[in-house]
Amino acid sequence: MDTGHLMNCCTELRSQSEGAAYISAMLDRHGGLGAMIRGVHFHQSLSGRYVKRHTGRLPEQWPEEFRQRFAVNYDHILRIDQHQP
Helix, strand or coil, X not given: CEHHHHHCCCCCCCCHHHHHXXXXXXXXXXXXXXXXXXXXXXXXXXXXHHHHHHXXXXXXXXXXXXXXXXXXXXXXXXXXXXXXX
16 A cells, blocks of 8 residues: 555645544545555655646646656656655
8 A cells, every 4th residue: 555645635635644544534434455455655645735736737838858848747746746754
């Protein structure tokens, strides 16, 4: 289970304690599936505000060159999937 990816499912989370409560609630909601968890990628990702501001929008200045576009996309992904301790 990847805790940061699970936290990314709720764009309303603003704090570590809200994230922990959300993860706990999702584990409770899915009952017996929790017993199937064999490993945990334990980190936080509280990117909801960023996701709300950028969903459905492309950058205003879209690079022509592939590597530059890749860099723009990779930066965007890292702002969503933050991997914070």
